[in-house]
Amino acid sequence: xxxxxxxxxxxxxxxxxxxxxxxxxxxxxxxxxxxxxxxxxxxxxxxxxxxxxxxxxxxxxxxxxxxxxxxxxxxxxxxxxxxxxxxxxxxxxxxxxxxxxxxxxxxxxxxxxxxxxxxxxxxxxxxxxxxxxxxxxxxxxxxxxxxxxxxxxxxxxxxxxxxxxxxxxxxxxxxxxxxxxxxxxxxxxxxxxxxxxxxxxxxxxxxxxxxxxxxxxxxxxxxxxxxx
Amino acid sequence: xxxxxxxxxxxxxxxxxxxxxxxxxxxxxxxxxxxxxxxxxxxxxxxxxxxxxxxxxxxxxxxxxxxxxxxxxxxxxxxxxxxxxxxxxxxxxxxxxxxxxxxxxxxxxxxxxxxxxxxxxxxxxxxxxxxxxxxxxxxxxxxxxxxxxxxxxxxxxxxxxxxxxxxxxxxxxxxxxxxxxxxxxxxxxxxxxxxxxxxxxxxxxxxxxxxxxxxxxxxxxxxxxxxxxxxxxxxxxxxxxxxxxxxxxxxxxxxxxxxxxxxxxxxxxxxxxxxxxxxxxxxxxxxxxxxxxxxxxxxxxxxxxxxxxxxxxxxxxxxxxxxxxxxxxxxxxxxxxxxxxxxxxxxxxxxxxxxxxxxxx
Numbered sequence: 001x002x003x004x005x006x007x008x009x010x011x012x013x014x015x016x017x018x019x020x021x022x023x024x025x026x027x028x029x030x031x032x033x034x035x036x037x038x039x040x041x042x043x044x045x046x047x048x049x050x051x052x053x054x055x056x057x058x059x060x061x062x063x064x065x066x067x068x069x070x071x072x073x074x075x076x077x078x079x080x081x082x083x084x085x086x087x088x089x090x091x092x093x094x095x096x097x098x099x100x101x102x103x104x105x106x107x108x109x110x111x112x113x114x115x116x117x118x119x120x121x122x123x124x125x126x127x128x129x130x131x132x133x134x135x136x137x138x139x140x141x142x143x144x145x146x147x148x149x150x151x152x153x154x155x156x157x158x159x160x161x162x163x164x165x166x167x168x169x170x171x172x173x174x175x176x177x178x179x180x181x182x183x184x185x186x187x188x189x190x191x192x193x194x195x196x197x198x199x200x201x202x203x204x205x206x207x208x209x210x211x212x213x214x215x216x217x218x219x220x221x222x223x224x225x226x227x228x
Numbered sequence: 229x230x231x232x233x234x235x236x237x238x239x240x241x242x243x244x245x246x247x248x249x250x251x252x253x254x255x256x257x258x259x260x261x262x263x264x265x266x267x268x269x270x271x272x273x274x275x276x277x278x279x280x281x282x283x284x285x286x287x288x289x290x291x292x293x294x295x296x297x298x299x300x301x302x303x304x305x306x307x308x309x310x311x312x313x314x315x316x317x318x319x320x321x322x323x324x325x326x327x328x329x330x331x332x333x334x335x336x337x338x339x340x341x342x343x344x345x346x347x348x349x350x351x352x353x354x355x356x357x358x359x360x361x362x363x364x365x366x367x368x369x370x371x372x373x374x375x376x377x378x379x380x381x382x383x384x385x386x387x388x389x390x391x392x393x394x395x396x397x398x399x400x401x402x403x404x405x406x407x408x409x410x411x412x413x414x415x416x417x418x419x420x421x422x423x424x425x426x427x428x429x430x431x432x433x434x435x436x437x438x439x440x441x442x443x444x445x446x447x448x449x450x451x452x453x454x455x456x457x458x459x460x461x462x463x464x465x466x467x468x469x470x471x472x473x474x475x476x477x478x479x480x481x482x483x484x485x486x487x488x489x490x491x492x493x494x495x496x497x498x499x500x501x502x503x504x505x506x507x508x509x510x511x512x513x514x515x516x517x518x519x520x521x522x523x524x525x526x527x528x529x530x531x532x533x534x535x536x537x538x539x540x541x542x543x544x545x546x547x548x549x550x551x552x553x554x555x556x557x558x559x560x561x562x563x564x565x566x567x568x569x570x571x572x573x574x575x576x577x578x579x580x581x582x583x584x585x586x587x588x589x
Contacts (some may be wrong), residue, residue, distance in 0.1 A: 127316060129312050129314055129316050130316040130318065132273075132278055132310075132312065133310075133312060133316045133318075133373075134318075134328075135278060135305075136276050136278065136305065136308075136309065136310040136312075136386075137309065137328055137329035137332060137376065137377075137380070138302065138305055138306040138329055138332045138333055138380065139332045140299075140302055140332070141298065141299075143332050147318070147328070150319065151318060151319055153319075
C-alpha cells in the first residue's frame with residue numbers, strides 16, 4: 001500500500017515539476033489522437049451525411065455493420081492496419097510501420113465507424129419537418145445538406161469528441177503499429193503499460209492521472225456541447 | 229394556376245389520395261377542409277413538390293411538374309412558400325430564420341437586411357430580429373414561419389393547418405394576416421384546415437376533402453348551404469339530413485314526404501323524385517305553442533329529447549315526427565322556459581332546405 005501512496009506522491013512531483021519525458025509523451029499522445037480525430041471527422045462526417053441523405057440498396061445493412069464496428073476491438077484495428085502497413089503488406093512501401101503516422105492511421109480506422117454512427121444519429125435527430133421546411137424555402141440539394149448538418153452540428157461535434165476519447169485511450173493499435181519506441185512513438189497508454197510491467201509505478205500513475213484528466217476534460221466538453 | 233388532374237397518391241399499400249382533380253385560380257384563397265388524415269397535407273406537399281404523385285398530373289403556372297427532375301423543380305418551388313402545421317425554428321436568431329430563404333436564393337446582403345424587418349413588421353413581430361428562435365412561443369414562431377415564407381415574395385403561399393396548435397388570440401392574428409396578404413400583395417393562398425368556420429371566414433373557394441377524395445368544391449355559401457352529398461353535409465355541420473320523395477310540386481314549391489311528415493321546400497324536381505333534404509341546425513326557429521302563425525312554410529310541434537349546452541348556445545335534438553337538430557341561444561332557451569321532454573313549436577323556411585336528387589348508387 002505504501003508503494004502506491006509513494007507512487008502517487010512521486011507522480012504529483014513529476015507533473016508539478018513538468019518532467020520533460022512526461023510532457024513529451026503527453027504532447028505526442030495529444031498530437032497523434034487530435035490529428036486522427038481531425039482527419040477521421042473529415043472522412044466520417046461526409047460519409048455519414050451521404051448515408052443519411054441518399055437512398056440506396058443495402059443502406060440498413062451498412063448501418064448495422066457500422067454500429068457493430070463501434071465496438072471494434074482496438075487490437076483488431078491494430079492488426080488490420082498492421083497487415084496493410086507491414087513491409088510485406090500492400091502499403092508496406094510507404095514505410096509507415098512504427099511511425100506516428102502509422103499510429104494515426106490505426107486510430108482513424110478505429111474511430112471512423114463510431115463517428116459515422118454518431119453523425120447518422122445526429123442527422124436523424126433533425127426532424128423531417130425541419131428538412132421539408134428547408135427544401136420548401138427553396139434550398140438546392142447542397143444547401144439542404146449544409147443547413148441540416150449545421151442544425152445537427154452540436155450533436156455531430158459530440159460524436160467527434162467521443163471519437164477523440166476512444167482514440168486517446170486506446171492501447172492496442174498504438175502498441176502494435178507504433179511499437180512504443182521511446183521518444184518517437186511512445187504515447188500515454190503504451191507508456192503506462194510498459195512502465196507498469198517494469199515496476200515503475202510512480203511514472204505510470206503520473207501518466208494515468210494525466211490520461212484521466214484528459215478524459216475528464218473531454219467528457220466535460222461533451223457535456224457542455226450537448227447542453228446547448 | 230395550380231391544376232391537379234386525376235392525382236392518385238399511395239404511401240406503400242395505403243391510398244392517401246384517390247383521383248383528385250381541381251384547379252386553383254391566381255389570387256384566390258383556396259381552402260381544403262377535411263378531418264385529420266383525409267389527405268389535405270398530402271395535397272399541399274404535392275403542390276410544393278415535396279412528394280411525387282403515384283399517378284396523375286400536377287401543373288403549376290402551366291408547367292407539368294409531376295415528372296420534373298428534382299433540380300428542375302427548384303426554380304418553380306422558389307415561386308412558392310409553405311408554412312407547416314408545426315413550425316420548425318432553425319438554430320440561430322429570428323433574423324437568421326427569416327433570412328434563410330433569401331440566402332438560398334443568393335439575394336444580396338443589403339436587400340436581406342431590408343426585407344427581413346419588413347417581413348417581421350408584416351406579421352407584427354417588429355424588433356424581434358435578434359431573439360433566439362428557440363425561445364419564442366408557439367404563436368410567435370408560427371408568425372416567424374409566415375414571415376420566413378413571405379420574405380421571399382412568393383406568388384403562392386401554402387399554409388398547412390397554420391392555426392391548429394394556437395390559442396384563439398394568435399389564431400385571429402394569423403387569420404387577419406392571411407387576408408391582408410391576399411389583399412395587399414395578390415398572393416394566391418392555399419390553406420388546409422379542419423376548422424370549417426375558419427374556412428368560411430377566409431376562403432374564396434373551399435374544397436371539402438373526405439377520405440382522400442374531394443367531396444365538393446365551391447364558395448363557402450355553396451358548401452355550407454348546398455352540400456352535394458351526405459359526407460360533405462356531415463363535414464360542414466349540416467346536421468339535418470332526411471330522405472324523402474317529392475309528393476307534389478307547384479311552380480317550384482314542392483311538398484316532400486319524409487317518413488309520413490310533409491316538408492315544404494323549393495326545388496324544380498318533379499313529383500315522384502327520390503330526394504335528400506339538407507338543413508342547417510341554425511335555420512330552425514322556436515316559438516311557444518300558442519296558435520300564432522310564423523311566416524315560415526314549415527311548422528312543426530316537437531318534443532325535446534336531448535339538450536347539449538355549447539357556450540352561449542344550446543344544441544337540441546327534437547322529435548317532431550322527423551328527428552331534427554337545432555341550435556338555440558341559451559337566452560332564448562331560458563325565455564321560452566324549455567326543458568328536456570317539453571313540447572315546443574318550431575318552424576323553418578322552405579328556402580332553408582337544400583334538395584338534392586337521390587341517385588341510386
